[in-house]
Amino acid sequence: MAHIIVVGNEKGGAGKSTVSMHVATALARLGHRVGILDLDLRQKTMARYVQNRQKYLEREGLDLPGPSYMELPEIDHATLQPGENAYDHRLSAAVAELEPNSDFILIDCPGSHTRLSQVAHSLADTLITPLNDSFVDFDLLAHIDNDGEKIVGPSVYSEMVWNARQLRAQAGLAPIDWIVLRNRLGAQNMVNKMKMEKALERLSKRIGFRIAPGFNERVIFRELFPRGLTLLDLKDLGVKQLNISNIAARQELRDLLKALKLPGVDVRF
Template sequence: MAAHGPHAIVFANEKGGTGKSTTAVHVAVGLAMQGARVACIDLDSRQRTLYRYLENRSDTARRRDIDLATPRFEAFEGSSEAELQAQIDRMGEGADFLLFDTPGRDDVPARYVATRSDTLVTPINDSFVDFDLIGKVDPESFEVTKISFYAELIWEARTRRARTDGLSIDWVVLRNRLHNLEARNQQRVGSALDALAKRVGFRVIPGLSERVIYRELFPSGLTLLDKGQLGQLGTSHIAARQELRQLIAALHLKLPVPA
């Protein structure tokens, strides 16, 4: 999005229910905890999940009188690309990372930031229902038959970006809500993703498992990384925290060097 500005991270999926906002919040807080200056813009004017999550986090910090690493955050309330770009310029000032959460539907502002991102993260549930966003498979062999309109859009944006400024969008498909069951389905989805990744050029990384604690943390705005505020954690929660750390590392984001 900017040669010398903040690194733009866009969480985008035109289907809802993929854990997109939860993942976005945890990545934003995780980067802030590592000393990065992070700003967030919530483009979902209806749900505002990322905005409300971080708002809850700020309220908890005030209520408990504690210091919680919290990114700067705003919601986009405009209607034009010019208004969005003005907000991007303002929020990006002095930031190392500018993170966007987009709505689970086709949306003009979401396309605007997705095609101008540095890192594009597309969380999907591990099923062919969600795979359909990026590609089609044969119903008998489960082999990839074509790429979707959304995948074509991102592929064209990456090609155009490489031609104009020599940069490229690092497109990451995040396999969220993996289960230990349904191993055959996971293998089929995994094989289809690997095949499509070679054609379109995205990376596939493991995401977050389905865990109740992610929903329970929303009212307080806390994350699994807030060790001192969560009390006694069970084994599954410790595993989830490690899962989250591995996810953030797999995004290959370059953190600022401490002064």
């Protein structure tokens, strides 16, 4: 069976689609078959990223490894039983279609709570939650006191993950390996940054997730999107000398892939 990776939280702007595309493309470049789904049916940032890649590669006559994207299939509502949800069927049908030809299926979730996102989390073998280095984003995981020191209790997103874990346990499936990424970090080591680090460490022990390195805030990620490219594609485009920022970003991606500990993945780029 394909290993399902879900990238999600309930707040936009944390870099979910950037993380999704880079992880999916890195796996494809390592020789794995990767299927990808975008559950943000309105904005479709991940879908746009893949489409941009296809158009650019066709225009330039290039053949670079990458994930296979598919739209969620439409469901005939007349076939549904009373109480059955059409979104559940659309997602399960997409996973079933991708699974025979995929080693990994990556599901990119919207930055909001939806039925599709809720169901996707219960399918996750690996859950990646990118998080901006801010207590505004931290509030999705847990409520914290005014000093940013004491955790008061879990918040909405953590509760959804907990429910997904319970559903998997009831179905006899393996536990979700939940990884929280400290993403879009700034260069300065400010007091807030240190408080976030300590708060995440305390919370990880309390509700059961691993902390992994994400990406620093870099202009290169915004520049790659219109062409659908990732950091790993640059040398194939004739870029022989990467600048220091791009080299550091490649190392961040390498560290992230290693931290995910995905089955059968040997990080060698």
